[in-house]
Amino acid sequence: MLLNLHVKNLALIEESEVTFGSGLNILSGETGAGKSIIIGSVNLALGGKVSRSMLRENAEFALVELIFSIENEAQAEVLRALDIFPENGEIIMSRKIYASGRSVSRINSETVSASVMRKVASLLIDIHGQHEHESLLAKRNHMKYLDDFAKRVLAERKKLLAEVYDEYTACRKKLEEASLDAKQQARELSFLQYEIDEIDQADLKPGEDEVLEADFKKMSHGRKITEAIAECQELCSEGNENAADLIGRSVRALHMVAQFDASMEALSGQLEEVENLFSDFNRELSGYASELNFSEEAFQQIEDRLNQINHLKAKYGKTIERILEARQEKEEKLDQLQHYEEYRQQLQENLSQAEAKLNQLCQEVTEIRKSYAKDLTVQTTAALQDLNFMDVRFEMEFSRLDHFTANGWDETRFMISTNPGEPLKPLDAVASGGELSRIMLALKTVLAEHDEIETLIFDEIDSGISGRTAQMVAEKIKMTGKNHQIICITHLPQIAAMADHHFLIEKTSSADSTISNIRPLEREESIQELARMLGGVKITDTVLQNAKEMKEMADAVR
Template sequence: MLLNLHVKNLALIEEADVYFDEGLNILTGETGAGKSIIIGSINIALGGKVPKDIVGKHGDSAFVELIFQIDNSSEKELLRKMEIELEDEQIILSRKITNGRSVAKINGESVPASKLKEVAEVLIDIHGQHDHQSLLHKSKHLEILDEYAKNDIVSIKSKLQHKYASYIELRQKLDKFSVNEEERIRELSFLEYEVEEIQEANLLPDEDKQLEIQYQKMTYGKKILEAANTIYNQTGYDNPHAAGDLIGKALRELNSIVNYDTELESMEEQLETIESLLNDFNRDIADYMSRMEFGEHDFNETEKRLNLINHLKSKYGDSISEIIQSKTQKEERIEELKNHDILLKKYREELETLQEDLQIESEKLTEVRKRYAKKLMLEIQDSLKELNFIDIQFDTVFEKMDHFTKNGNDIMEFMISTNPGEDLKPLAKIASGGEMSRVMLAIKSVLAENDNIQTLIFDEIDTGISGRTAQMVSEKMAVLGKAHQIICITHLPQIAAMADTHFCIEKESLNHMTSTKIKKLEKDQAVKELARILGGAEITETTIRSAKEMKELAERTKKG
């Protein structure tokens, strides 16, 4: 579960530390107080998109950190497969935003934002204010069903996706074969010319690098030889002012006096070493100059070879290995073009076999989906009844696409009837945002019971509902909170009253700066916050009493 949210200098939040509890965590506050910033900060820490101008006015960077406690064995296993090591059964996700760039970390180790998203799918499920709109799209319906049935379809889908990848690769090969005879002959002729051009070059591995070094030496050969000759003369023995000659004279002088003072013996040894080293150096520089001798012909041949290799690079790759690889690919294509009819027949037969395999796997997938769909529809229907859909019918309609995808060839759509005697209609036909929100809550509730995700976040799931429906939604949230950690932003007192832990989000102005604060409420403070939601700007004794009664009723409901 999510233990802690730490936010620093994000939008209106200067700094906040929120310690969440088990069960139902409720967040309330005035409109515009910054409730959405809290969910937004969690999304950012989970690898979501970073909005522009998100860094606040209290520094140059923003920081968000989430600490999760991992007690669930299946969560631990999934994280282990992602090579995530837990520390004291905890995982820390963080993100720092500076100058429009972000640095993501898991347990202090930098990772791509995509890795945060991957880990987030194991730890938490967020239902945002507008997520219910995704139910307008059929593709979301199939995604929900597959999530529900994942334990039984994961192996089928894996096999199907492998077959589909082979199918697409073969289709692409066949597309290359869709050329007429004239185009085939023209392409064949051109490829043979290119292969011959590369073959005639007789390229050797790393030949270009060695030629570059050689060419560099030849280009600056005169300057190098002049400098080397000067060095040779200055360190040799032919010139009376050269280092070798002068050191030789110094050594002879030292030899003539060393017998008079033993302290000079070590100096004599040092000077002998220096002379020996200088002598070796002088021979090495002389040898280097002898090897540097080359003619105009050598220079021209080296330049010509380099020009050829660079020409081939401009056409076939940035290195000799890439040129050789290009040649291999062209030779393979030449074989394809020469054996066009034979390969065309072979690929068509392989494609037909793959299509048959895809059909078999897709049918297996459809069979499992339909079996789970019946069970899922009954569970969602029961869940919807608990959310004040009295005479509800919920079902699915399956259709087939005329082509395959990596997820088979099913089209599945949720169908619903909310009134007795009314025909089932596509879910997208429901106009009310409140109804769509409740349908999504029902779906999330069912999936949560069949999933290992411990933490669920609902951002204003109560949009468009009130009265008895609001009470039933609150009871549903309380039931969910018994098996999961729920973090819920709400503006309805019925839901707020069910809180196991209640947080209040407030906007505060100080020194011409506006900031958002979040604090955990004690029992009496929670009652006052309920009274504010019930009564608006003016809190009276009557609203206080109503708030206390609502809180007591909620406590009895949770116990019952």
């Protein structure tokens, strides 16, 4: 359940906080007061798109923070699988948007990606926007509602179906690629044999290139190395006044006086160690110099070998190991071509087996869908009758595609008849905007009873609805609020009267700024707001009495 919403520096909102309750939470207010900003901020916090224009003028950042209580163990388990652990049964989701356009999403103070925010949001909240009912006009969405309804049984089969479909498409692709005629086959065999021979003739050894590159580097700088060694030997051991002679004379000088002062013995010993180290260095340097020789022929051989290896790397892979792997792959492909008909036959068998499994799974998924489609349409029909579709018939039509997809071979669409004697027709051929809103509400309420998502948000679902139908929609939302938390933005007093918790969004303006605020209403204030919704600018005693009666009637809907 959504416990708390905190918004700062977003559009018309300077800073606002609201604490929601269980049941039906109603948000109302004048047109343009900022009601949709509230729902927009929730969407934003849950991973929606960010625009710099959403920040208040001159604000350095905007912040949206949501606090959810997690009471469902199944939800908690999924959250733990995402490395999100509720603290005291709650999680805090926040998003900070900077003026630069950068945003940071956090859950329980830990930074997470937008994709993780969306995954968590899909577990906790379902938002029905102002125009979502229009998605019913596209039949590709109809199966999604059915699959959501049946997901407890269907989810694992659909996952397996997608895996087998990937296997099937991979087999089909291999078989298509293996469609060579005799000439193509001969050319491919010849080319593969050439490439294998080219790699074999190189007689590559793993790590060989690293040794050659080190030798090449050393030999390509041979003159500089020789000159540096000669200079070092001149200074250290061979020239006049060289370092070895000077250190030796220093050792003898200190040794002669060390007997007169104990502290001089320690210094003399240190200098003797230096002399020994320097002697060892000179011997090693002399040995290195004696072994150092530069051969133009050897250098050319190393250069040629490196050129050969680098040529193979450019063709077959960036390392010797990858070149050898490529050689193995080509040998396997060569073997396939040498036994081409056997290879194609095996591919065909693999494809047939994958197709058989896919057929079986598609059939199973179709049977599950058709079974649940009956339940979904029966329950949706009942919900539609509650929403003043008195003689409605609501069914789901199935047809079969002429190809497989990762979702099976089904194509579905909702069919409806709203008047006695009329045949069933597709929704887009029958339903008006107001009717689509009610149909979507009916579907949402039915799906909610089969879903673990506790919080539903309805943003102005009352478009095109009035009179007795509005009253029935209000009662339906109220009844849904018994088992779910509902947050609803509305212009209809019939729906607002049903509120368990009523919030007013109002806009105030001064010379230099406009600010939206949200605040909870006490019962009498709620009646005043209902009167405004009923009567407009002028609220008469009669309108106020009507609002009070509407509230009392709503109290009776339990």
